[in-house]
Amino acid sequence: MTVLARQAVLSPLAIFSFGISGLIVLPLLYVVYSAMKADFAIWQRLWSTRIPELFLNTVSLAFGVGIATLTLGVSLAWFITRYEFWGRGFWEWAFVLPLAIPSYVLAYVYTFLLDTGGPLEQAWQVVMGPEAPFFSPYSFIGALMVMTLNTFPYVYLLAKTALQNFNVTFEEAAQATGASQWATIFRVFLPLIRPALVAGLFLVTLYVVSDFGAVSLLRFQTFTYAVYQQITGRYDYAAASILSLLLVSFALIFLLGERWFRRQSRYYQMTGKVRPPTLMPCSVSRSALMTGYCVVVFGMAFALPTYWLVQWTSEAWAENEIGTEFLTYIWNSMVLSGGAATLALVLGTPLAYLACRHPTRLNTLCIQGAYTGYVLPGPVAALALLILFSSIPFLYGTALVLVLAYLIHFLPAGLQSMESAIQQVNPNLEEAAKSLGARSYQAFQRVTLPLVRGGFLVAWILMFLQCMKELPATLLLRPVGFDTLAVRIWLEASEELYQLAAPPALLIVLMTIPVVMLLTRKNWQVG
Amino acid sequence: MNSQTVMQSPGTKKFPHSQFQGESSPLLHLRHVTCAYHSQHPAVRDISLSVNQGEILCLLGPSGCGKTTTLRAIAGFEKVMIGEIYINGRLVSSPTVHWPPDKRRVGMVFQDYALFPHLCVADNIGFGLNQWEDSQRKSQIHKMIELVGLADLERRYPHELSGGQQQRVALARALAPNPVMLLMDEPFSNLDPDMTIKMRKELYHLLRQTKTTSILVTHDHDEAFAMADQVAVLHEGNLVQCDTPETIYHVPSCPFVAEFVGQADFIPGNIQNGKVETELGAFTNQGGYEGGANVLVMVRPDDLQITKVGAGNARIESRQFRGSENLYAIRLASGRLVHCSASSTEIYDVDAPVGLTIIATHTVLFEHQS
Numbered sequence: 001m002t003v004l005a006r007q008a009v010l011s012p013l014a015i016f017s018f019g020i021s022g023l024i025v026l027p028l029l030y031v032v033y034s035a036m037k038a039d040f041a042i043w044q045r046l047w048s049t050r051i052p053e054l055f056l057n058t059v060s061l062a063f064g065v066g067i068a069t070l071t072l073g074v075s076l077a078w079f080i081t082r083y084e085f086w087g088r089g090f091w092e093w094a095f096v097l098p099l100a101i102p103s104y105v106l107a108y109v110y111t112f113l114l115d116t117g118g119p120l121e122q123a124w125q126v127v128m129g130p131e132a133p134f135f136s137p138y139s140f141i142g143a144l145m146v147m148t149l150n151t152f153p154y155v156y157l158l159a160k161t162a163l164q165n166f167n168v169t170f171e172e173a174a175q176a177t178g179a180s181q182w183a184t185i186f187r188v189f190l191p192l193i194r195p196a197l198v199a200g201l202f203l204v205t206l207y208v209v210s211d212f213g214a215v216s217l218l219r220f221q222t223f224t225y226a227v228y229q230q231i232t233g234r235y236d237y238a239a240a241s242i243l244s245l246l247l248v249s250f251a252l253i254f255l256l257g258e259r260w261f262r263r264q265s266r267y268y269q270m271t272g273k274v275r276p277p278t279l280m281p282c283s284v285s286r287s288a289l290m291t292g293y294c295v296v297v298f299g300m301a302f303a304l305p306t307y308w309l310v311q312w313t314s315e316a317w318a319e320n321e322i323g324t325e326f327l328t329y330i331w332n333s334m335v336l337s338g339g340a341a342t343l344a345l346v347l348g349t350p351l352a353y354l355a356c357r358h359p360t361r362l363n364t365l366c367i368q369g370a371y372t373g374y375v376l377p378g379p380v381a382a383l384a385l386l387i388l389f390s391s392i393p394f395l396y397g398t399a400l401v402l403v404l405a406y407l408i409h410f411l412p413a414g415l416q417s418m419e420s421a422i423q424q425v426n427p428n429l430e431e432a433a434k435s436l437g438a439r440s441y442q443a444f445q446r447v448t449l450p451l452v453r454g455g456f457l458v459a460w461i462l463m464f465l466q467c468m469k470e471l472p473a474t475l476l477l478r479p480v481g482f483d484t485l486a487v488r489i490w491l492e493a494s495e496e497l498y499q500l501a502a503p504p505a506l507l508i509v510l511m512t513i514p515v516v517m518l519l520t521r522k523n524w525q526v527g
Numbered sequence: 528m529n530s531q532t533v534m535q536s537p538g539t540k541k542f543p544h545s546q547f548q549g550e551s552s553p554l555l556h557l558r559h560v561t562c563a564y565h566s567q568h569p570a571v572r573d574i575s576l577s578v579n580q581g582e583i584l585c586l587l588g589p590s591g592c593g594k595t596t597t598l599r600a601i602a603g604f605e606k607v608m609i610g611e612i613y614i615n616g617r618l619v620s621s622p623t624v625h626w627p628p629d630k631r632r633v634g635m636v637f638q639d640y641a642l643f644p645h646l647c648v649a650d651n652i653g654f655g656l657n658q659w660e661d662s663q664r665k666s667q668i669h670k671m672i673e674l675v676g677l678a679d680l681e682r683r684y685p686h687e688l689s690g691g692q693q694q695r696v697a698l699a700r701a702l703a704p705n706p707v708m709l710l711m712d713e714p715f716s717n718l719d720p721d722m723t724i725k726m727r728k729e730l731y732h733l734l735r736q737t738k739t740t741s742i743l744v745t746h747d748h749d750e751a752f753a754m755a756d757q758v759a760v761l762h763e764g765n766l767v768q769c770d771t772p773e774t775i776y777h778v779p780s781c782p783f784v785a786e787f788v789g790q791a792d793f794i795p796g797n798i799q800n801g802k803v804e805t806e807l808g809a810f811t812n813q814g815g816y817e818g819g820a821n822v823l824v825m826v827r828p829d830d831l832q833i834t835k836v837g838a839g840n841a842r843i844e845s846r847q848f849r850g851s852e853n854l855y856a857i858r859l860a861s862g863r864l865v866h867c868s869a870s871s872t873e874i875y876d877v878d879a880p881v882g883l884t885i886i887a888t889h890t891v892l893f894e895h896q897s
Contacts, residue, residue, distance in 0.1 A: 428641035431604055434628040435635040436655030437704060446654075450645045 073155025104213025421455020839882030
């Protein structure tokens, strides 16, 4: 029986974490405020010009990607968890690899692959005849394809976990009562794994509406891209705020949906001993079919893009295009990301600790506040800080603002990992330490901290990598002449300088691969 | 239907308060302690008890009775809303005073042991000794390891130990800083039954040998009886009785205690001519009730004996074989069910008519409110 001690008075720690939480929520509130106080004429103008198109594009893209990822993710997970076919063990982990490619890198490779006269069109026309029509990357189909290939691993991982943890006894119990195999699938199996699938679907849609990198390179008009254009092209902060408000509302709906369904799926988690499904052997033709399917998906989502990145990098290397400025970009990225991740870890610790150990109303509110970063897509976070700091000239345009943007944006991902690390430590351990004469901070230092070290390290790496990959806020807030790897990729790719964009892209992919693999062993939450 | 009328058997009179008012001051003393997570629903209400140096007290009760809350209040993990807790004569808890757990010098063994998973056995045991001098610390760890019989396992980590070994580490860790007393929260609940009996004996000898004042929380009356000098029975947050195990069993303060610590049936009776007349026969009127009063007589299975078989107006309803005895459920003529123990070899047919004889040495009566 574990009962958490009540927090009688406001400790300094609680006040500190309230302050941090306020700092994080402030920009969001400011965007809402700017949107609300914007001239009604701007609302009207946007409503009659941009909003219908943006709404349609964003929703249809999110919906389309949702359907496509569900199809891909569930089918792959089903084959991999239920059938013994060639290379099954390899495919089981291989399908997390696409998560290592940032969306804008995948988008830029596909602008090349799908372009008129590009390799895929040529291949298509070899098969279908010389004049066969092919789709352009700069289209709905292009964006749909890139986003799907980029995000289906989320659904795959959730579905795979649900399938592997599925207690076969349920299926057998259903069959024992006389249900046919199909009836079992529809009446027992699907209802039980549905929450996991819907959670995956919401996660993917949240990702799609927040994405800036891919849609901007594919010139597909969604809310994030529009906010960016309002800021850079027209310097119209009021209009940008209005679009941001709509975008944040969207994101909030998807986030809450994901949370709700994830909680549902927890109810369905089986307790006690679970007998996992056994793998079915399959014939050569079936095996070939499944392997072929895996090869195509993996090739398009990971192998082909990576091949081209390697190819272009080696060309750039041969032509001496990688100069010393490349080292500067690496240094900038490392320092910024390292600083932001460290700061986030330090500031996040009291928040996570209080929320886990003393879940009073105030402490819960604080951590919820810190999680608002989830519904702040990069351009919106940048907009908020632009408006806020434009009145503070000595901070405006410094790297500090950028660090703050990273903090707001990526603290939630770190917090999640930190919270679960603390939660895994039995609170009795701290009490045991206190009963042996340790003060509260000593108990934390001598018992809790050594036990959460792994989880905190994961949180740091996660935040560090996300900062490395961050694009929109960096584009908008970076000090003049201060380029990071992500910014260089985007700038070169926008100019269709494929060879120059490849080295930083390849570097980011290579850095992300081990982390993706490490994280997916325990937890699918990678971004 | 009933309220308590405490029956005292002569010579064993023992009120919870009687001890601290005497000559030696108790090591632990709770005065009217109330703790609450929600002020409307106190988890424990008005608990008063004291424990002397070297004594073992068991807090006994069903789950949710407040026994763990009481233990945690003593340890300092819960604050008290009303009342005071004194350790060694010093006030450590009151509505205005709260010594943190680390200042109370109270050792605690947690239900799940709460061994630090990142530390080996020796470091777990030495956790509370970090202020000690190095050589003293080493020798104390060594002493504790010897005491609980864990030699050769010092370098193991908690996950590499069996349940019984983990419990020994938890015990050694709690005892290492020489606490003024030891608190144990259901220390045997995570062990399998064979192990429980063994560890219970070990713990008993160890506590006696080291003269450690201990408070043990349990829901198992056998455990409480086997270990304790004093048993405090809690029910819905109230302390209903605090006495020696023998008194608790033979002279329970209320029907709840009577039933919780063993099989008990309650037979309505009426005081006539200084005797309690019931359908089983006459009992002595030990409560001093007035003539004509309605009472309930507590009947334990060993208070009755089956004397006539094949005749009588009671009927055997069922038999439960318990190894060392047979427990018969017997339906009386009134339809009331009573239980009666018989020796292991006395086997009668179910449904057989029987006659019962009272062999009770003392009588426990409760007021009967209909």
